[in-house]
Amino acid sequence: MRTISTTPTTTSLAPTSLTSADQRSSWHSPVPYLFGGLAAMLGLIAFALLILACSYWKLAGQLQNEDRDLESQKEGDSAKRNL
DSSP states (O other): OOOOOOOOOOOOOOOOOOOHHHHTOGGGSSHHHHHHHHHHHHHHHHHHHHHHHHHHHHHHHHHHHHHHHHHHHHHHHHHHHHO
8 A cells, every 4th residue: 555645745826926918818709709600600601602603604695505405495496397
């Protein structure tokens, strides 16, 4: 069995002086979190709008190609009827 020494140990902790930056950190206030959350929400909304705009542009391009194909088919059908 191990014996426990009972000699008192003295440790003196010197008081640490806090700098002004440590005392008044802006992260102790809810304001940075509010603005950070607001910026994140606006970024998410902008990203969603960008995706919607790109998908609309792609869909509009596909619809124009289909319209051109339909017009060319109609012209081809009318040319066959005239023969």
